[in-house]
Amino acid sequence: MSSLTRVRRSLVARAAAIASAMLLLSAGLFTGTASAHGSVIDPPSRNFGCHDRWGGDHLNPDMATEDPMCWQAWQDNPNAMWNWNGLYRDNVGGNHQAAIPDGQLCSGGRTEGGRYDSMDAVGDWRAVDVSNDFSVHLYDQASHGADYFQVYVTRQGFDPLTESLGWGDLELVEETGSYPPATDITFDVSAPNRTGRHIVYTIWQASHMDQSYYICSDVNFTG
Numbered sequence: 001m002s003s004l005t006r007v008r009r010s011l012v013a014r015a016a017a018i019a020s021a022m023l024l025l026s027a028g029l030f031t032g033t034a035s036a037h038g039s040v041i042d043p044p045s046r047n048f049g050c051h052d053r054w055g056g057d058h059l060n061p062d063m064a065t066e067d068p069m070c071w072q073a074w075q076d077n078p079n080a081m082w083n084w085n086g087l088y089r090d091n092v093g094g095n096h097q098a099a100i101p102d103g104q105l106c107s108g109g110r111t112e113g114g115r116y117d118s119m120d121a122v123g124d125w126r127a128v129d130v131s132n133d134f135s136v137h138l139y140d141q142a143s144h145g146a147d148y149f150q151v152y153v154t155r156q157g158f159d160p161l162t163e164s165l166g167w168g169d170l171e172l173v174e175e176t177g178s179y180p181p182a183t184d185i186t187f188d189v190s191a192p193n194r195t196g197r198h199i200v201y202t203i204w205q206a207s208h209m210d211q212s213y214y215i216c217s218d219v220n221f222t223g
Helices: 005-027 046-052 068-076
Strands: 038-040 088-090 128-130 133-141 144-153 171-175 184-190 196-206 211-220
Touching: 038 046, 038 196, 038 211, 046 068, 046 211, 133 144, 133 196, 144 184, 171 184
Parallel strands: 128 211
Antiparallel strands: 038 133, 088 211, 133 184, 144 171, 144 196, 196 211
């Protein structure tokens, strides 16, 4: 099944989940709203992956053992997964390293009032296998377009299972030009001389305003 097919199916499940959430909202038990923005779906961002795998079954206690990093994220703030497409900051002015402190890269500097803090948790996030030459696929429901993408990959020797991510752990491997508004944007990336577990860190600078998205994807380089 393609990533886009999974997205569209997950959006159907998400719609049902949001309907249930609205019922909880009326009872004062749930806060937050859905946002029509976007994220990297391949290799999947941490919160999109959690939503894709568990959005239709997020209360299943088996998640605690089968997918423990997603479990801690769902327990911390379910809105981080329902709003998998809303991890951004406004008005950064391109000065990303000044805006996002070390240890907070995956949450966009604890953006949105800390909604995405669990994305910074260190541990065994579910990783997807990729080769050293791979593609990044952005799914953008709002078709914002892009001024540019910057794609970083952790340096060989960094251990994402035990180390907190900082800017010094990353190497810029791709900086693109602009893209016109589109629902799907895909581009190729090369990260040579890497094996094993790594984090792909994508900055998407949207075109409709000064809005920057910060996206952690967990991968396993197979060579």
